[in-house]
Structure formats: structure tokens, C-alpha cells
Amino acid sequence: xxxxxxxxxxxxxxxxxxxxxxxxxxxxxxxxxxxxxxxxxxxxxxxxxxxxxxxxxxxxxxxxxxxxxxxxxxxxxxxxxxxxxxxxxxxxxxxxxxxxxxxxxxxxxxxxxxxxxxxxxxxxxxxxxxxxxxxxxxxxxxxxxxxxxxxxxxxxxxxxxxxxxxxxxxxxxxxxxxxxxxxxxxxxxxxxxxxxxxxxxxxxxxxxxxxxxxxxxxxxxxxxxxxxxxxxxxxxxxxxxxxxxxxxxxxxxxxxxxxxxxxxxxxxxxxxxxxxxxxxxxxxxxxxxxxxxxxxxxxxxxxxxxxxxxxxxxxxxxxxxxxxxxxxxxxxxxxxxxxxxxxxxxxxxxxxxxxxxxxxxxxxxxxxxxxxxxxxxxxxxxxxxxxxxxxxxxxxxxxxxxxxxxxxxxxxxxxxxxxxxxxxxxxxxxxxxxxxxxxxxxxxxxxxxxxxxxxxxxxxxxxxxxxxxxxxxxxxxxxxxxxxxxxxxxxxxxxxxxxxxxxxxxxxxxxxxxxxxxxxxxxxxxxxxxxxxxxxxxxxxxxxxxxxxxxxxxxxxxxxxxxxxxxxxxxxxxxxxxxxxxxxxxxxxxxxxxxxxxxxxxxxxxxxxxxxxxxxxxxxxxxxxxxxxxxxxxxxxxxxxxxxxxxxxxxxxxxxxxxxxxxxxxxxxxxxxxxxxxxxxxxxxxxxxxxxxxxxxxxxxxxxxxxxxxxxxxxxxxxxxxxxxxxxxxxxxxxxxxxxxxxxxxxxxxxxxxxxxxxxxxxxxxxxxxxxxxxxxxxxxxxxxxxxxxxxxxxxxxxxxxxxxxxxxxxxxxxxxxxxxxxxxxxxxxxxxxxxxxxxxxxxxxxxxxxxxxxxxxxxxxxxxxxxxxxxxxxxxxxxxxxxxxxxxxxxxxxxxxxxxxxxxxxxxxxxxxxxxxxxxxxxxxxxxxxxx
Numbered sequence: 001x002x003x004x005x006x007x008x009x010x011x012x013x014x015x016x017x018x019x020x021x022x023x024x025x026x027x028x029x030x031x032x033x034x035x036x037x038x039x040x041x042x043x044x045x046x047x048x049x050x051x052x053x054x055x056x057x058x059x060x061x062x063x064x065x066x067x068x069x070x071x072x073x074x075x076x077x078x079x080x081x082x083x084x085x086x087x088x089x090x091x092x093x094x095x096x097x098x099x100x101x102x103x104x105x106x107x108x109x110x111x112x113x114x115x116x117x118x119x120x121x122x123x124x125x126x127x128x129x130x131x132x133x134x135x136x137x138x139x140x141x142x143x144x145x146x147x148x149x150x151x152x153x154x155x156x157x158x159x160x161x162x163x164x165x166x167x168x169x170x171x172x173x174x175x176x177x178x179x180x181x182x183x184x185x186x187x188x189x190x191x192x193x194x195x196x197x198x199x200x201x202x203x204x205x206x207x208x209x210x211x212x213x214x215x216x217x218x219x220x221x222x223x224x225x226x227x228x229x230x231x232x233x234x235x236x237x238x239x240x241x242x243x244x245x246x247x248x249x250x251x252x253x254x255x256x257x258x259x260x261x262x263x264x265x266x267x268x269x270x271x272x273x274x275x276x277x278x279x280x281x282x283x284x285x286x287x288x289x290x291x292x293x294x295x296x297x298x299x300x301x302x303x304x305x306x307x308x309x310x311x312x313x314x315x316x317x318x319x320x321x322x323x324x325x326x327x328x329x330x331x332x333x334x335x336x337x338x339x340x341x342x343x344x345x346x347x348x349x350x351x352x353x354x355x356x357x358x359x360x361x362x363x364x365x366x367x368x369x370x371x372x373x374x375x376x377x378x379x380x381x382x383x384x385x386x387x388x389x390x391x392x393x394x395x396x397x398x399x400x401x402x403x404x405x406x407x408x409x410x411x412x413x414x415x416x417x418x419x420x421x422x423x424x425x426x427x428x429x430x431x432x433x434x435x436x437x438x439x440x441x442x443x444x445x446x447x448x449x450x451x452x453x454x455x456x457x458x459x460x461x462x463x464x465x466x467x468x469x470x471x472x473x474x475x476x477x478x479x480x481x482x483x484x485x486x487x488x489x490x491x492x493x494x495x496x497x498x499x500x501x502x503x504x505x506x507x508x509x510x511x512x513x514x515x516x517x518x519x520x521x522x523x524x525x526x527x528x529x530x531x532x533x534x535x536x537x538x539x540x541x542x543x544x545x546x547x548x549x550x551x552x553x554x555x556x557x558x559x560x561x562x563x564x565x566x567x568x569x570x571x572x573x574x575x576x577x578x579x580x581x582x583x584x585x586x587x588x589x590x591x592x593x594x595x596x597x598x599x600x601x602x603x604x605x606x607x608x609x610x611x612x613x614x615x616x617x618x619x620x621x622x623x624x625x626x627x628x629x630x631x632x633x634x635x636x637x638x639x640x641x642x643x644x645x646x647x648x649x650x651x652x653x654x655x656x657x658x659x660x661x662x663x664x665x666x667x668x669x670x671x672x673x674x675x676x677x678x679x680x681x682x683x684x685x686x687x688x689x690x691x692x693x694x695x696x697x698x699x700x701x702x703x704x705x706x707x708x709x710x711x712x713x714x715x716x717x718x719x720x721x722x723x724x725x726x727x728x729x730x731x732x733x734x735x736x737x738x739x740x741x742x743x744x745x746x747x748x749x750x751x752x753x754x755x756x757x758x759x760x761x762x763x764x765x766x767x768x769x770x771x772x773x774x775x776x777x778x779x780x781x782x783x784x785x786x787x788x789x790x791x792x793x794x795x796x797x798x799x800x801x802x803x804x805x806x807x808x809x810x811x812x813x814x815x816x817x818x819x820x821x822x823x824x825x826x827x828x829x830x831x832x833x834x835x836x837x838x839x840x841x842x843x844x845x846x847x848x849x850x851x852x853x854x855x856x857x858x859x860x861x862x863x864x865x866x867x868x869x870x871x872x873x874x875x876x877x878x879x880x881x882x883x884x885x886x887x888x889x890x891x892x893x894x895x896x897x898x899x900x901x902x903x904x905x906x907x908x909x910x911x912x913x914x915x916x917x918x919x920x921x922x923x924x925x926x927x928x929x930x931x932x933x
Contacts, residue, residue, distance in 0.1 A: 015034070018033075019031055019033055019034075020033055020034035020037055021034055059073055060073070111124040111125050112124055112133075113125060113130060113153065113156050113157065113160070114156065114157050114160035114161070115160060116132040116133075116134065116138060116140050116160075117140070117160055117161075117162060117184065118132065118138055118140040119132060119134050119137070119138040119140070121133045121134035121138060123140070123142070123156075123160055125144070128144050128145075129141050129142065129143055129144050130142040130143075130144065130156065142156065142159065142160070142184065146167050146170070146180070146182060147167075147170045147171075147180075147193075148170075148171065149167055149168075149169060149170045149171070151167065155167060159182070159183070159184045160184070162183075162184065163183070164181050164182065164183045165181070165182060165183070166179055166180075166181055167179065167180050167181075167182055176231075178227070178231055180193055180227060181223075183220075192217075192220050192221060192223070192224035193224045193227065193228060195221065195224065195371065196221060196224035196225045196227070196228045196239075197228055198371040198372070199225070199239050199371060199372075200225070200228060200229070200232075200235045200237065200239065202371060202372035202375075203236070203237055204237075204239055204371070204372060204375065205237050205239055205240060205383060206239065206240050206242060206378065206383060206388060207221070207239050207240070207241050207242065208242045208243075208244045208258055209221055209241060209242070209243065209244055210244035210245055210246040210256050210257075210258070210303075211245065211246065212246050212248060212278060212281070213245070213246070213247060213248055213271065213275050213277070213278045213279075213281050213282070214245065214271070214275075214278050215243065215244075215245050215264070215267065215268060215271070218241060218243055218244075221241055222241045225238070225239055225241065240383045240384070242258060242385055242388060243258070243259050243260070243261055243263075243264060243267070243385075244256060244257060244258040244259065245257050245267060245271065246303060247271075247275070247281065247282050247289055248280070248281025248282060249281065249282055249284060249285055249286040249289055250281075250282060250283050250284060250285045250286075251285040251286050251316070251317060251321075252308075252316065253286040253302055253308065253310070254302070254303045254304055255286050255289045255290060255293075255300055255301070255302060255303065256300065256301055256302075256303040256335055256362075257289075257293050257298050257299065257300040258298070258299040258300070258388075259293075259296075259298045259299070259385075260385040260386075260389075261385070263296060263298060266296060267298075270292065274289075286302065286325060287321070287324055287325055287330070290325070290330050290331075291330070294329070294330065299333070299389060299392060300333075301331070301332070301333035301334055301335050301357070301360065302325075302331070302334055302335060303335040303362050304335060304336070304337050304362055305334045305335060305336050305341075305345055306336045306337055306338055306341035306345060307337060310322065322353070323353060326349060326352075326353035326355040327353075327355065328355060328356075331349075331355055331357045332357055332358065333357055333358050333359070333360050333392065334349070334357040334358075334359050334360070335359075335360045335361070335362040336359055336360075336361065336362065337361075337362050337374065339361060339374075339401055339402075342359045342401070345359070346359065358392070358395040358399070359401065360376065360392075360399075361374040361375070361376050361401055362374060363375070375403075376399060376400065376401055377399070377400040377401075377402075377403060377404050378391045378398060378399055378400075379391060379397070379398045379399075379400075379878075379880070379899075380398060380899055380901055381898050381899030381900075381901055381902035381905070382898075382899075382902060386901075386903070387899075387901060387902070390901040391901070394878055394901075396856075397856055397877075397878040398878060398901075404860075409492075409493070409494050409495070409830060410491075410492070410493050410494070410568070410569060410830055410831050410832065410863075411442070411444040411491070411492050411832055411863035412442050412464065412468075412489060412490070412491055412832050412863060412865070413441065413442060413444075413490040413491060413492050413497070414439065414440065414441045414442060414489070414490040415438075415439065415440050415442070415460070415463070415464060415467075415487070415488070415489055415490075416437065416438070416439045416487070416488040416489075416490070417437060417438040417439070417463060417484050417485070417486075417487045417488075418437050418484065418485035418486045418487070419434075419435045419436060419437050419438070419484070419485060420483055420484055420485045420506065421435055421485075423435070423890070423891075424483045425438070425483055425484045425485070425891070426456060426459055426480070426483060426484070426890075426891060426892055427456055427459060427460065427463070427484060427891075427892055427893070428891045428892070428893050429893065430893060431886065431888070431891070431893045431895075434891050438484075438893070438894075440460070440883065440894060440897075442863070442865065442881065443863075443880035443881035444492075444863055444880075445859040445860065445863065445864070445880040445881075446855060446859040446863075446864045446877060446878075446879050446880045446881070447863075447864065447865045447866070447879070447880065447881045447882075447883060448866055448867075448868055448873065448874045448877075448879040448881070448882050448883065448900075449461070449865070449866070449867040449868070449883045449885060450867075450868060450869070450874060450882060450883070450884055450885070450908070450909065450912050450913060451884055451885035451886060451887070451895075451912060452886075452887070452912065454887055454889065454892075455885040455886055455887040455892050456885050456887055456892025456893075457836075457837075457867035457885055458836055458837070458867055459480070459481075459892065460867075460885070461834055461836050461865070461867055462477060462481060463481060463484070463487055464489070464834060464865070465570075465834060466481055466487070466502065466542075467487050467488070467489045467500055467502045468489060468491075468500065468566065468569060468570035468832075469539070469566070469570050469571075470502070470538070470539040470542040470543045470547060471535065471539055472535060472538055472539075473535050474533070475515065475516070475533040478515060478538065479507065479515050481504060482504045482505055482506070482507055482515060482518075484504055485504060485506075486501060486502065486503050486504060487501075487502050487504060488500065488501050488502075491569055493565070493568060493569060496551060496552070497551070497552040498549055498550065498551055498552065498560070498565060498569075499549070499550045499552060499557060500547070500548075500549050500562075500566070500569075501547070501548045501549075501550070502542065502546055502547050503546040503547075504546070505518035505546070512525075513525075514529075514531050516531045516532075516533065519537065519538050519541045519542070520537065520541045543562065543563070543566070547562055547566075548562065549561075549562040549565050549566065568831075569831060569832075570831055570832060571829070571831055579812075579813060579816040579817065579820070580809060580812050580813060580816070582816065583784070583804045583805060583807075583812045583815070583816050588782070588783055588784060588804065588805065589780075589781055589782045589783065592652060592782040592783070592784065592819075593782055595820075595823050595827065596638060596639060596642065596652065596782075596823070596826075596827070606774070607620065607624070607627050607773070607774075607777050608620035608621070608624075608770060608773045608774075608777075609770050609773075609774060611766070611770065612766075613766070614707060614710065614711050614765075614766055614769075615711065617707065617766060617769060617770070617773075618704075618707045618708065618711060620773075621703065621704050621707060621773075622704070624773075624777075627777075628656055628777070631656075632654070632656055635654050635782075636654060639651075639652040639653075639654060639782075641826070642822070642823070642826045645822065645826065646818075646822055648787055648790055648799055649786075649787055649790050649818060649822075649850065650784060650785060650786045650787060650801075650815055650818055650819060650822070651784075651785050651801060652782060652783075652784060652785075652819075653782070653783050653784070653785055653803075654780065654781070654782050655780065655781050656779070656780045656781075657779045657780065657781060658779075659776070659779055660702075660703055660772060660776050661772050661775050661776070662695060662698060662699070662772075663698065663765070663768045663769060663771075663772050664768060665691040665694045665695060665698075665768075666687075666688065666691045668763055668764055668765050668767075668768040669687075669690070669691060669694075669759055669760070669763045669765070670687045670691070675687060676688040676691070679738075679741050680755070681752070681755045682741050682742055683727060683741055683742050683743075683744055683748075683752060684727040684728075684730050684731050684738040684741045684742065684743055684744065685723055685726055685727050685730065685744065686730075689723065689726050689730075690723075690756060690759075693719050693722060693723055693726075696719065696722075697709065697715055697716075697719055703769070703772065703773075707769065710757075710760055710765075713753070713757045715753070715756075717749075720744075720749050720752060720753065723744055723752065724744040724745065724749070727743055727744040728743070731743065783803055783804065783805070784803070784804040784815060784816075784819055785801040785802060785803050785804065786801065786802060786804055786807060786811060786814070786815035786818070787799050787800060787801055788800055788801075788802050788807065788811060790849055790850065804816070810844075813838065814847070814850050814851065817835070817838050817850075817851060817854075818850045818851070818854060820833075821833070821851075821854035821855065821857075821858050822854060824858050824861065824862045829862075830861050830862040830863075831862070832862070832863040832864075832865060833858070833862055833863065833864050833865070834865045834866070835864070835865075835866040835867075836866070836867050837866075837867050837868055837869065838851065838866060838868065838870075838873070844872075847870065847872050847873065848872055848876055851873060851877075852872065852873065852876040852877050855873065855877040856877055856878065859877070859880070869913060870913065871909055871913035871914055874900060874909055874913065875900060875909065878900055878901075879899075879900045880899065880900075881897060881898070881899065882897065882898060882899070882900050882905050882908070882909065883896075883897045884896045884897065884905075884908045884912060895908070896908060
């Protein structure tokens with residue numbers, strides 16, 4: 001029975017789907033189409049006969065019982081179908097179709113809801129959407145629902161007429177109702193709310209609305225964004241809608257203009273006076289449009305540049321006209337649809353017109369699907385038109401056509417210092433509440449600490465260094481830091497967060513005589529104890545006793561191996577004085593070697609030190625030149641790779657010094673220097689005389705010749721003749737002293753030789769020669785040369801490299817910092833770089849060309865934290881976070897912090913680093929004539 005019911009349902013669905021029947025007020029009614037079907041088969045008795053159906057059923061049962069033949073049954077069915085195909089068409093021709101056609105026309109009229117806005121044909125309801133009757137030539141469609149709310153006939157009618165319509169009763173996820181004003185977009189989507197939703201889903205924070213020849217869409221999109229964010233508060237951003245317009249110029253170019261809302265009335269007035277219609281655009285050519293908007297300081301540029309052929313000869317624009325358009329004044333920016341066309345367009349503009357614009361990506365979103373495909377990334381502070389404008393003006397640092405790859409895998413996220421209380425802590429969290437804890441968050445890129453002298457910049461850096469490395473160079477500094485309580489650094493390392501905690505002992509807590517008692521000295525509290533400050537001991541004690549490192553795992557903190565982690569996090573802080581001392585002395589070789597050659601696969605400097613015999617040592621000497629050549633080539637390859645990135649700025653030089661030390665024969669052969677004046681083997685020569693002769697052999701034959709004659713026991717006779725002469729001279733001068741000793745003559749020289757060779761064989765001469773070899777192999781020099789003509793000047797100067805050690809103090813600082821920053825990218829050492837006041841003793845002519853450019857390049861990969869008084873470094877490096885510090889002498893605090901382009905930060909920079917507004921204005925007036933040329 002169940003199977004029968006299912007069969008009935010299946011037949012019912014089929015008849016309804018084919019429109020042979022329909023349900024009207026809960027009654028099944030046969031349609032005109034169904035009536036025609038009945039009339040068509042009425043004359044075919046076999047088809048409508050119940051007896052025939054029963055016979056088929058009976059025969060099918062026989063087949064199931066294997067009493068009937070399946071092939072015979074199918075053959076008969078085929079014959080029956082062929083008969084119907086031949087007979088039924090003739091019967092259908094005799095039928096009256098007028099009622100069916102009339103019903104069909106009525107139903108079609110009922111389904112028409114309006115005219116297609118695209119082609120003018122009828123729009124009809126098709127199942128769950130509205131479509132054009134001219135399909136497939138016209139593919140216009142309109143959804144039947146908006147946000148699951150069915151559109152009314154009035155909604156649909158108004159939408160098709162291009163009007164806005166009010167959709168009522170839309171439900172939010174929490175079942176709250178709201179109304180929305182919507183309109184059809186170009187492809188039939190209900191545009192503004194859907195566009196706003198797409199913007200939010202793509203997390204686009206700045207949107208520039210540039211409709212063709214009108215500004216009407218700006219407020220509509222602003223309203224739509226407000227509705228979506230109010231209705232769905234789960235979105236994390238609220239897009240900032242900037243004002244713009246795309247003007248179709250008379251020369252067929254499109255000019256995009258982006259302006260502050262304060263310029264809205266001027267822009268609308270210009271459009272009213274110069275636009276013929278939204279469809280036709282302006283009768284003004286692009287050059288006039290650009291000049292008009294430039295006069296108002298409104299950003300403007302040619303859009304979709306890659307879509308035109310205006311750079312080709314024979315284009316619709318003349319050469320003279322193009323030369324006027326593509327000037328540096330008129331074309332600061334160019335818009336393109338495809339990022340791949342930037343390079344080619346840039347080269348053509350530079351070659352043909354000496355024009356170097358910055359390129360912007362046109363999203364040109366005519367539909368929802370294209371939203372988010374041609375994004376740009378902008379760096380700035382609080383989002384506003386001013387921030388957007390300043391980012392474009394500092395394009396190289398603040399704008400990217402590609403999604404930025406923040407490569408900082410290692411950076412300081414924040415510093416927290418507990419107050420000691422009792423008005424003792426210098427760094428405090430608030431200028432009014434002095435006992436509040438101090439805290440500061442850092443940008444992963446570049447941070448500049450600015451403020452007057454004594455405002456806590458260096459103290460903050462000292463504290464950072466102490467927490468990260470436990471380094472403290474002076475006892476007075478340690479005592480000052482310990483006026484604060486525990487200090488914490490939140491650190492990000494390879495996408496994991498760590499907390500470094502360093503406990504600072506309270507000197508006043510136990511009335512100890514000296515802070516060093518908290519660091520392992522005089523723990524018995526003895527009177528008159530000789531305290532000794534040693535920074536290495538302080539570091540070791542602090543790390544073992546007062547430092548803990550935790551890995552943040554959700555809400556939990558896991559204690560980890562601090563030594564291993566801390567070494568990955570931080571190397572050292574660089575002070576200018578330290579760098580100058582390094583540049584002045586021999587430490588430069590060690591400094592460069594530590595930075596450039598550490599962990600490199602170089603020939604080991606312990607060449608020949610494992611030899612056990614003079615024979616093997618001699619063999620090593622024969623291969624020494626080859627070894628040094630290989631080592632030199634290896635080192636040059638490493639430093640040349642680096643030097644190629646710094647052409648015209650600085651270079652590392654390497655040289656091997658071919659100088660041999662003289663072995664210490666006295667100590668090696670005779671052990672005690674007190675017996676050197678005694679007779680050697682009872683001859684009239686002293687032990688010193690023998691050592692002197694060996695020195696002479698070594699100096700005249702060289703180390704290779706010396707080892708060779710020692711091995712062969714073949715020291716030339718002239719040296720023994722010389723010993724004979726010394727013997728005679730000694731006796732002549734001091735006869736009484738040498739009377740009882742043997743003279744040296746031809747007969748006993750062979751015995752003298754044997755004695756000397758025996759002395760050498762039984763000595764530690766091999767060890768001394770290996771020491772000499774080691775010194776020789778290590779006798780190499782790495783040094784830095786700096787292009788002293790790489791500076792800001794009105795003249796063109798050739799490259800002139802000079803060794804850093806002979807430079808002026810200011811040049812040394814620039815060169816060393818330059819090298820330090822450039823090395824980051826080369827070595828892939830992206831641990832935070834902390835520098836204290838790099839401009840001290842700095843030559844200002846080199847700051848912009850060297851330090852600023854290096855800071856810009858490095859900060860994308862390596863966090864920089866520096867304390868500075870130099871406005872050029874702060875502003876031209878486009879510092880990601882400027883921290884302004886203030887002090888009342890007893891305490892220091894953070895007055896403000898923010899991105900360098902923000903207005904309030906600029907005011908602080910002017911006040912702190914430029915001497916105030918009046919001073920800065922005076923500078924501007926003085927420099928104005930020079931800058932205007």
C-alpha cells in the first residue's frame with residue numbers, strides 16, 4: 001500500500017510540474033494544456049484502456065515468475081509506441097488550441113512585473129528570481145528576496161524603474177527587524193547594502209568613492225555602511241569613506257579626483273558648471289581639469305592608464321599635448337587597472353617624458369564581485385583624509401601595491417615596569433599619579449623616543465636592555481634601575497608570545513651596605529668588604545637568580561629554558577660612543593668578523609696546529625700559500641656580496657698581512673732567562689749567542705728555510721764560522737771569564753753542531769713554531785671604508801672611499817651605523833635593534849642620504865627602537881611610532897605617542913626637536929628662497 005501511495009504522489013508531482021493540473025483553493029483543476037492532452041489521446045483506445053494496463057501488469061508478473069518472455073514484451077511495447085507516434089500527431093492537428101493560447105497569454109501577462117532596464121523587454125517571475133523575457137540575448141536578473149525578505153511588487157517595480165525602494169521587516173540574526181533603502185546596480189544586484197557588506201567582509205578600511213561625473217553615491221555608501229555595522233556589530237572595522245569623483249574628459253581620458261569633505265561644495269559647483277551629463281561627462285579636456293583641481297590642492301590623476309593607447313604614435317592626443325599632461329607638476333600619480341602593467345608604463349613615461357609618477361591601483365568596482373581585487377595598502381595613524389593624503393605624498397614608505405609581508409619574526413611588543421612606591425621610581429605611568437606602573441607598547445617596525453634632556457629616554461632603553469640581556473655596564477646605573485620594582489617585556493618570537501620577567505631587588509628593604517650584596521658579593525655582610533663591580537658577574541647572577549621567561553599559551557604561562565630563548569631574542573644595544581671606539585681601534589676587525597663571518601663555512605684559522613712532527617709541520621708550510629688564498633677568496637666572496645648592496649656608500653675591505661713573528665728561541669731552548677749569559681756546552685759562547693745565531697738563520701732563510709735546515713741538520717757553515725768569531729771576540733774582551741772554556745775551531749765545530757741539533761730536538765721548538773704560524777695565519781685585517789662624498793651637497797662628487805679610522809668623529813658615527821643597519825638584511829639577523837641617540841657627534845650632511853634610507857629599508861624586517869633628538873631621523877624615516885617623553889626632574893612619563901604623520905605628533909616634534917613653532921617658522925622663512933630655486 002505504501003508503494004502504491006508513493007507511485008500516486010510521483011504521478012501527481014509529474015502532472016503538476018508539466019502544468020497539466022494546478023491547485024486552486026485546495027482543489028485540483030485540469031489546465032487547458034491538460035485538457036488538450038486528454039483530447040489528444042482520447043481517440044487512442046489502447047492507451048486509455050484500463051484493460052490494456054491490467055494486461056501489462058499481468059504479463060509483468062509472469063516475467064517476474066519467469067513464465068513470460070521479457071524480449072517479447074519489450075518488442076510489443078515498441079510497436080505500440082511507434083503506432084502512437086504515427087497516429088497522435090494527426091489527431092492533435094484536429095484539436096482546438098484557442099482556449100489554451102488564451103490561458104497562456106493571461107498567465108504570461110500576470111507574470112510580467114515590469115520592463116527590463118537593460119534591453120526594454122518584459123521582466124517575468126521565474127521560480128525564485130526575476131528574469132528578462134529576451135533571455136538568452138539579455139541575461140538581466142533580479143533576486144526575488146533581499147536578505148531573506150521577499151520583495152513586494154512595489155519593491156520590484158521601483159527597482160526596475162531605477163528608483164530607490166524601501167524594503168521593510170528585514171530580520172537580523174537575533175530576530176530584530178530593520179528597514180533598508182536599496183537600489184539596483186549595473187548587473188542587477190541590489191547595490192549599496194551589498195557593496196557595503198562586501199567592503200566589510202573584505203576588511204577594507206578606506207574606500208574612495210569615485211562615481212562617473214557625480215558625487216551622489218558617497219552619502220549613500222556611507223549610509224549603507226552605517227546600517228550594516230549597526231545591524232551586524234560583529235564586524236571589526238568601520239570603513240572610512242573618502243570623497244571622490246571620476247570625470248570623463250573631452251579628450252577621452254578619465255580623471256579621478258580625491259578630496260576632503262571640506263572641498264565638497266567647490267567640487268559640486270565645478271561639476272555643475274563643467275559636466276554636460278553623467279553619461280556624457282565634461283566638455284573640458286584633461287589638462288584643464290587637472291590644473292583646476294591642482295589649484296585647489298585636490299589629489300587628481302589619470303585613471304585606467306593601461307586601458308589607453310595614448311603613448312603610442314598616432315594616438316588621438318598630440319605630442320605637444322602629452323608633454324604638457326605628463327609633467328611632474330600635473331602627473332604625480334597614475335592609476336592602472338592591472339598591477340602587471342605598472343613596470344611597462346613607468347619605463348615608457350620615464351623614457352618619453354622624463355615623468356616618474358607613483359602608481360595607484362584602480363579597483364573600478366562596477367559589481368560586488370570585483371570588490372577587494374585591486375587593493376592598495378596604506379600606512380598611517382588615525383584614519384582620515386589627511387592621513388590618506390600624507391601617505392600618498394610619502395608614497396615610497398607609506399603605500400604598497402602588494403599586501404605587505406610583515407617579516408618581523410622577532411620584536412618587542414611591550415614593556416611594563418612596576419612602581420617601587422614611595423616616590424622612588426623615575427619611570428612612572430602618569431605625570432599626576434607618580435606611583436602608577438609604567439607601560440609602553442611598541443610598533444614592530446620603527447619607534448623613536450623623543451623629548452628633552454633628562455626625560456627618561458636613555459633610562460627606558462637601559463631598562464629594555466637589562467630585561468632582555470641582563471647587561472648593565474655601571475653600578476650607578478644598576479642602582480638607578482633598582483629604584484623600580486619588577487620589569488616585564490612582552491616579546492613575539494616566531495609567532496609565539498613570551499613574557500620576560502626580571503626582578504629588581506629593593507636596596508632599602510634589608511638595609512644592605514651595597515647593592516652588590518644582592519648580586520652574590522659579601523653575602524656574609526662582612527665589614528670592610530672590597531666590592532668589585534663586574535658586568536659579566538652581574539649578568540650571570542641576574543639571569544640565574546632574578547630572570548624568568550614564560551611562554552604564553554592561551555590563558556596559561558609556561559616556564560621555558562631562558563638562556564636559549566634570550567639568545568634568540570636580543571644581541572646588544574648600540575651606543576654611539578661604543579661604535580666610535582670600535583672604529584678607532586683594532587676592534588673593527590673583530591667587530592666586522594663577528595657580524596659578517598660568524599657561522600660561515602670558512603677555512604679554519606687553526607691551520608697546522610695539529611702537527612706532531614717537524615716533518616709534517618714543514619709539509620703544512622709548503623701548502624700555506626694555497627690555504628691563505630682559499631681563505632681570502634672565501635672571505636672576499638662573502639664581503640663582496642655585501643659590498644654590492646652598498647655601492648657608493650661604504651665597503652668592507654680585507655687584507656692578509658705577510659708578516660712573520662720571530663720565535664722566542666731563548667725561552668724555548670733554554671727555559672730560564674737567568675742562565676742566558678752562561679757558557680753553552682763549555683764553549684766560549686753563551687746560550688744567548690746560540691739563540692742569536694738561530695735568530696739570524698731564521699731571519700735570513702725565512703721560516704720555511706729555517707725548518708728545512710733544522711730537519712736536515714744542515715745549517716750553513718757560515719753561521720758556525722760566525723759562532724767561532726763570536727767565541728774569539730768573547731775571549732778577547734773577557735779573558736778571565738772564558739779562560740776555562742773551549743775555543744771553537746775547525747776540529748770541534750762538528751761537535752758544536754751536534755750539540756745545537758740535540759738542543760733543538762729535545763726542546764719545545766715545534767710548539768713555538770706552531771704559535772708563530774698561528775699568529776701569521778691570523779694576521780689579517782677587516783676594515784671599513786666610507787664614501788665621504790655620499791652626503792647632501794649641491795655639487796656632483798665622485799665616489800671617494802676612505803678608511804673609517806681616519807675619518808672625522810661625525811663621519812665615523814654615520815659609517816658605523818650605516819654598516820650596522822645594512823648588515824641586518826645581509827645577515828638575516830632580524831632581532832630588535834636598539835640605538836641610543838645615534839645623532840650624537842653625527843655629521844648632519846650624511847643623515848638623510850645614509851641613516852634615513854637605511855632605517856626605511858631595515859624597519860620592514862627588523863624592529864628599531866631609538867632615542868633621538870634629531871627631527872630628520874624621526875620625520876624622514878616615517879617613524880611608525882613616535883613616543884614623546886616628559887619629566888619634572890624627579891619622574892619621567894610618556895606624554896603622548898602616535899604615528900609621525902598625525903597632526904598632534906607633528907606639533908610635539910616641532911616643539912621638542914625644532915625649538916617650537918616660532919623657531920620653525922623662522923627657519924622656513926630663511927630657507928624659503930633656497931628651496932624655491
